[in-house]
Amino acid sequence: MNVVPTRGDMLFVLGAADPEMHAIERLLAERGVPCVPAMVDGKRVYPANAYKAEAPSAALAVRQRGGKVFLVECVGDAPAGATRIDHHYPGDPGYGRPPAEYWQASSIGQTVTVLVNGVVGEISVTSEMRMVAAADHCLGAAYRGECPGVDPDRLLAWHVASRAAFERRSEEKVMRDVESARAVLRQAPRVALANDIYAADMRATPVRELLMAAAREGSCCLSSVVARDGRTKIGCLVGSPAQVSAFMQTWAPAQQLVDIYGDPVRGFAGGYVA
Secondary structure, three states, rough: OOOOOOOOOEEEEEEEHHHHHHHHHHHHOOOOOEEEEEEOOOOEHHHHHHOOOOOOOHHHHHHHOOOOEEEEEOOOOOOOOOOEEOOOOOOOOOOOHHHHHHHHHHHHHHHHHHHHOOOOOOOOOOOOHHHHHHHHHHHHHHHOOOOOOOOOHHHHHHHHHHHHHOOOOOOOHHHHHHHHHHHHHHHEEEEEEOOOOEEOOOOOOOOOOOOHHHHOOOEEEEEEEEOOOEEEEEEEHHHOOOHHHHHHHHHHHOOOEEEEEEEEOEEEEEEEEE
């Protein structure tokens, strides 16, 4: 990521790489707005350590001379005067905002607002940008057709193409994996998250493209993966507000999970095996 001159003294610090973060990076580069990655131990952050990163020296220098610093899904200890662009935790500008407000809640939507109000003027929001925002903010709701301007069938085609490019596989293979995972989901045992609230239990059945399959199937499920820090993470994927709340407040504590996180409105939660 190259830091280049811009019309205003501002710097974006970018968190873990994912489709939305790549779209934000492209947007900034196209408009000559400087950005740097958040780093831990000399490497770009990933989701589990993004908020353990310290503000980079470039960001501190911008703040010292009165410029604006924007932290996009990273850096737990923000320097004074820095602005968060995020939707993961209570207090973030996009946290808890419903599917109908997915664009304003998403990190790419917040970035566009900053740029329009700051240095670059009008930005045309494309259908792909809206799909990126909806898929990141509230994937299950997007596939249910609850995000204005996002068609579920077009979303699936874009999602498959994005996954194929990221995984360097053909779109046909990705789509076969989605359909296979949907079939497994339909047969999966159910686990009670609370009284009369259930989810499909996929913890012992690892399959490719589970998140996309669950969203397309409209089936909340539990997953189990080994995170990059070596811990086992239990996820609650594409749930309703009731399902996610039950996971966070009842099921996960009963399983003695730690570092529980999530957003019932966005439809996701998770925690780690102690």
